Amino acid sequence: MSAQARFIVKNAVRMVTLLFAVSVISFTLANLAPIDPVSAYAGSENHLSQEQLDAIAAHWGFDQPPVTRYFNWIGGVLTGDWGVSVMYQRPVLDVIAERALTSLALMGTAWVLSGVLGFALGVLCGMRQGTWTDRLVKGFCLVLSAAPTFWLALLALVFFSVQLGWFPMGLAAPSGVVASEVTLLDRLWHLFLPALVLSVTGIANITLQTREKTIEARESDYALFARARGESAGQFARRHALRNIALPAVTLQFASISELFGGSVLAEQVFSYPGLGNAAVQSALNGDIPLLLGVALVSALFVFFGNLIANVLYGVVDPRIRQGSEAVDG
Template sequence: MSAQKANIKELTMKQAKFWIETFLRLILLLVAASIITFALVNAAPIDPVAAYAGGENTFSKEQLASIAAHWGFDKPPVERYFMWIGGLLHGDGGISVIYQRPVVQILCERAGNSLLLMGCAWVLSGIIGFAAGIVCGLYPRSIADKLLKGICIVLSAAPTFWVGLVCLSIFAVALGWFPLGHAYPVGLTPDQVTWGQRIHHLILPALVLAVSGIGNITLQTREKVIEIMQSDMVTFAKARGETTRQIITRHLLRNISLPAITLQFAYISEVFGGSVLAEQVFAYPGLGNAVVQSALSMDIPLLLGVALVSAVFVFVGNFIANVLYGIIDPRIKRGAELHD
């Protein structure tokens, strides 16, 4: 019993150490992201006061000075940064310059829309790309392989905004199958919208956002499948009389799972970047749309808030990938423990 208690205590300490280290890495990432973003925004050639005043600036010098004092633009950058950090520690991310509302409130509203869009695109790219890659790898140089590979090469090279405009012109304007944009019908409040309407507005932008990921995942998975199917391991399995289905379930899937998971979770940052373009094309009210609007108007509090949210999003994705590595292949987990 004493040995069992000692093992439980050791396991608890390792878990506590793991969570503490993870939390500290997240804090360091957020601090670094906030400093870099704040420095880049302040180094931009756009004057935030002039951007707030608009193109037809009819304000006097006194009024411009009053605007700068109201938003804190008259203070040194370092002082403004620490003021922003102090407010953030108390749950206050500042007031958005263009929306005239608390940044935290805007982020909460738009993060839900963006997460729904990016989550659907991310899942679609993984499922379709993984399945298509297996088909191409199992039947190389076949008609299906050549067709899918050609489509994937074109899709991987095509810009997201171009694919979005083409799909919008064909499926929304010409065929009328999908709405022109937005997350739900214009004129309705969020509590009046049904899930059917949300999904109808979500399908086209999610497919467009998933396009580049499908191409890359398909091509990478295809190469890995071909490599495994030509390995000695599969040759011995065939000599033992295993069927193609048994080879796929016993050998192929496990060996391509880790590379597929790596690609899929590496695609998280690309999904977030692509969502900026997709949301602009489809006028989708998410974080990507807010980034563009805040950048054009030099809305510094909102830009900083979106930067922190995106950093957390990518960090969580990488963290989940590392956990899944240990579940799928326990050798990785044992190797990490031996290293410690």
């Protein structure tokens, strides 16, 4: 078997194992939750009789044993039927597909911002170690890395939206406007502030990590040789340092995908942004188990493929990792 085939088979087995574990754990936790899905479906002002509640439970399959419900659900997932959302009365896949577009726009923008700004600031601080620029950015990043995303989102909403009025209070588009009349500028205007808040913690981590790697590169033997040849700090960074710094930056950037999704749940909740994170919270609060389980599976796939892309890029950035992996598999 070739190295490429072994790589595909190995990661396929990992993906199946991950999805199975996530499905079992998510289904178990959803059924152990204190929220009764039938009562949540009936609403807070429940005037239904017990017979009507039993009919609702039978309609959604909540009257069956948990093991039976799990196998019915997982069987439907394998055949493309992820169930119907209790809240939206629509197929789960349709709801997830609709919400995934807005979430991907939010997380993708935040991911790019955190990676580009974090790497640039890290290299700048590392090349200017000990200066006021280095101390200022380092201190700012240390404060941001300890700040909860939920708290930062509330501060940004109060300051930039309520007091200054620069950005809307929330949502992904202006309220009361037909979807066909919403412009790209409107969507970007609603997207910018949540994406900026979501990128903050990633910027801090990548900046601090890249700063340390840049300092290590500046103090290395090849840096001493470059200075002896008369290369400036900028030439050394472009010709030698960036390639060695890129690998740990790529590692940290893709490793932050799971944190990014977790942060998006809080950011979307604060800004009422209609993405997967907001759908996960609402489905959990309203006992919408089919939608909650669907979001859990999609989230696991999202994180898995992010890590998989990172593993592929490692070999592109540093061929020694690819050669070492092939030697171990062989």
